[in-house]
Amino acid sequence: MGKVVFKRSEGLSKKEFSYCPGCTHGIIHRLVAEVIEELGIIDKTIGISPVGCSVMNYEFFNCDMQQAAHGRAPAVATGIKRVRPDNIVFSYQGDGDLASIGTAEIIHAAHRSENITVIFVNNAIYGMTGGQMAPTTLIGQKTTTSPYGREEKHAGKPIKMSELLATIPGASFIERVSVHDPAHVRKAKKAIKKAFEVQVEGKGFSLVELISTCPVNWGKTPQDALNWAKENMIPYYPLGNFRTPEEDGKND
Amino acid sequence: MAKVMMKGNEAMALAAIKGGCRAFFGYPITPQSELPEYLARHMHKYGGVFLQAESEVAAINMVYGASGAGARVMTSSSSPGIALKQEGISYIAGAELPAVIINVMRGGPGLGGIQPSQADYKQVTRGGGNGDYYVLAFAPENLQETVNIIKESFDLADLYRNPVMIAVDGLIGQMMEPVDLDVEISKKDLPEKTWATTGTDGKRPPVNVNSLFLDAQDLENHSFKLDKKYKLIKENEQRYEFVNMDNPELVIVAYGTMSRIVRSALEILNNEGIKVGLLRPISIWPFPEKAFNELPDSVKGILTCELSTGQMVDDVKIANDGKLPVGFFGRTGGMVPEPEEIVQAVKDMLRGLK
Numbered sequence: 223m224g225k226v227v228f229k230r231s232e233g234l235s236k237k238e239f240s241y242c243p244g245c246t247h248g249i250i251h252r253l254v255a256e257v258i259e260e261l262g263i264i265d266k267t268i269g270i271s272p273v274g275c276s277v278m279n280y281e282f283f284n285c286d287m288q289q290a291a292h293g294r295a296p297a298v299a300t301g302i303k304r305v306r307p308d309n310i311v312f313s314y315q316g317d318g319d320l321a322s323i324g325t326a327e328i329i330h331a332a333h334r335s336e337n338i339t340v341i342f343v344n345n346a347i348y349g350m351t352g353g354q355m356a357p358t359t360l361i362g363q364k365t366t367t368s369p370y371g372r373e374e375k376h377a378g379k380p381i382k383m384s385e386l387l388a389t390i391p392g393a394s395f396i397e398r399v400s401v402h403d404p405a406h407v408r409k410a411k412k413a414i415k416k417a418f419e420v421q422v423e424g425k426g427f428s429l430v431e432l433i434s435t436c437p438v439n440w441g442k443t444p445q446d447a448l449n450w451a452k453e454n455m456i457p458y459y460p461l462g463n464f465r466t467p468e469e470d471g472k473n474d
Numbered sequence: 475m476a477k478v479m480m481k482g483n484e485a486m487a488l489a490a491i492k493g494g495c496r497a498f499f500g501y502p503i504t505p506q507s508e509l510p511e512y513l514a515r516h517m518h519k520y521g522g523v524f525l526q527a528e529s530e531v532a533a534i535n536m537v538y539g540a541s542g543a544g545a546r547v548m549t550s551s552s553s554p555g556i557a558l559k560q561e562g563i564s565y566i567a568g569a570e571l572p573a574v575i576i577n578v579m580r581g582g583p584g585l586g587g588i589q590p591s592q593a594d595y596k597q598v599t600r601g602g603g604n605g606d607y608y609v610l611a612f613a614p615e616n617l618q619e620t621v622n623i624i625k626e627s628f629d630l631a632d633l634y635r636n637p638v639m640i641a642v643d644g645l646i647g648q649m650m651e652p653v654d655l656d657v658e659i660s661k662k663d664l665p666e667k668t669w670a671t672t673g674t675d676g677k678r679p680p681v682n683v684n685s686l687f688l689d690a691q692d693l694e695n696h697s698f699k700l701d702k703k704y705k706l707i708k709e710n711e712q713r714y715e716f717v718n719m720d721n722p723e724l725v726i727v728a729y730g731t732m733s734r735i736v737r738s739a740l741e742i743l744n745n746e747g748i749k750v751g752l753l754r755p756i757s758i759w760p761f762p763e764k765a766f767n768e769l770p771d772s773v774k775g776i777l778t779c780e781l782s783t784g785q786m787v788d789d790v791k792i793a794n795d796g797k798l799p800v801g802f803f804g805r806t807g808g809m810v811p812e813p814e815e816i817v818q819a820v821k822d823m824l825r826g827l828k
């Protein structure tokens with residue numbers, strides 16, 4: 223028999239993903255699952271599902287899960303982590319969830335340096351509710367609630383959560399990555415791994431923002447969506463590390 | 475332990491610790507702030523967690539998380555803060571998690587005032603958040619009863635896997651009374667929390683704390699399952715007290731601080747030879763409907779007395795089922811009546827009945 227070069231991660235259940243074809247939520251799930259498998263922490267991990275397209279990811283991750291109200295995942299994670307400090311707790315949130323209704327919760331979780339890991343999926347749109355404008359929607363981007371394209375005068379500039387959170391002293395690890403091609407997927411995995419390691423080492427709040435796609439609501443083929451993310455999102459949302467525990471304190 | 479003089483809010487905090495509470499998440503609001511302040515000073519001595527959240531919304535969601543992870547957990551607030559917690563309470567009820575919530579009520583609507591009030595009756599007893607759900611709600615009238623109920627509430631919450639709310643008003647939170655915190659509360663036979671997210675430890679399949687049911691049939695099944703539980707709670711947990719039930723002409727229904735004032739009014743009336751009884755709901759959800767079947771034949775009418783514009787009247791009418799005339803006397807906005815005002819209301823109602 224040949225050598226196994228790729229297999230389904232132990233961090234995932236047998237359940238088939240419910241995402242649209244070409245949606246990068248699936249890739250991000252796999253990365254998170256591989257990381258908790260490789261770190262040997264599946265058994266003690268507790269995840270928080272958001273409200274959004276990934277609302278049912280409690281069916282996909284092979285660890286204990288709690289489903290949270292829209293935007294409140296960081297508060298739920300805080301409640302869990304405070305009473306079970308030896309468990310590993312992560313939240314998985316979309317941009318509507320984290321950058322709109324849940325801005326207070328994410329900012330204060332970072333501010334307290336809750337020892338949790340946040341997986342922040344930025345697809346610049348509300349996927350689940352049918353493609354409305356998000357705080358992260360790009361200028362000129364058409365959505366069902368910005369039918370003529372987002373205008374700065376009307377809706378403000380798209381919010382840069384990683385940059386914003388990196389100004390908070392309690393934020394230990396903040397990195398923005400993308401999953402639009404295999405090389406970037408590998409880098410994304412490294413960042414996710416680092417974010418979980420920061421938590422394992424008790425170093426406080428870690429967050430990875432992932433530039434993701436929503437081919438269906440962007441009205442694009444999966445490949446065009448990947449190209450669009452690369453050409454339009456990354457210039458506005460630059461990839462890179464905004465904060466690591468080693469240089470903690472630089473923004474104090 | 476002997477009785478000690480304690481302020482209401484602090485006695486409630488200590489009662490929670492004695493009831494096994496080991497996690498508290500809250501946000502300051504008058505007139506309940508001494509409660510979290512007490513826990514901030516003492517919770518760590520019991521190995522527990524105290525955290526001041528950034529908002530009521532965050533606090534109740536922290537409660538959801540901690541409860542889902544198996545902890546005995548509490549939050550407290552006052553009326554506008556409870557309004558903000560309703561989203562989380564609905565999720566807690568939907569996911570069938572235990573939690574204890576203290577509401578030290580003040581006047582509303584909106585920012586209202588900070589004086590004692592019972593104008594949250596409907597917010598407390600009608601779910602308050604979205605969906606088909608109820609919370610067990612108790613409205614004790616003095617500190618000893620409050621302390622006993624808080625201690626028991628942690629068991630009740632675990633037993634029914636449901637939020638339990640203690641609805642007192644600012645007066646009970648702020649007053650001092652002698653209280654024994656070590657009264658034995660009968661322990662319930664509680665099942666293990668096999669549903670809690672504690673990490674699988676490689677020993678069991680993953681568990682999931684959740685209130686989402688995308689399939690309508692699944693959600694209906696879940697709602698009917700919850701409803702069955704609520705019916706069981708209605709059967710088992712209706713609590714009330716009768717005072718002066720020796721053939722009264724009229725019965726007053728009043729709870730909490732209002733029932734204390736009614737007690738003084740009853741004395742005045744008694745001295746004047748007017749026989750009036752008191753039916754005091756201790757549980758306001760479930761409402762003590764059973765008590766109304768026990769009213770003596772001498773009763774010609776019911777007077778509902780509240781620190782609101784009459785939020786409990788509907789429940790009294792439903793429980794009374796059209797048998798007797800139902801009147802109302804209330805002050806609200808933080809106004810607390812003198813016993814004489816109730817005496818007058820009783821006399822007015824009796825005159826109308828003749």
Ligand SMILES: Cc1ncc(C[n+]2csc(CCOP(=O)(O)OP(=O)(O)O)c2C)c(N)n1
Pocket residue numbers: 273274275276292315316317318319320345347348349350351356436
């Ligand atoms: C309190 C509340 N408000 C609104 C909604 C409706 N809602 C569901 S998903 C969603 C947007 C989610 O968008 P995002 O977080 O970007 O995730 P995506 O679907 O794009 O993955 C909204 C507004 C809700 N469920 N709850």
Ligand code: SF4
Pocket residue numbers: 240241242244245246247275345349350435436437438439
């Ligand atoms: S709607 Fe968009 S974000 Fe949601 S699953 Fe489909 S492609 Fe993915």
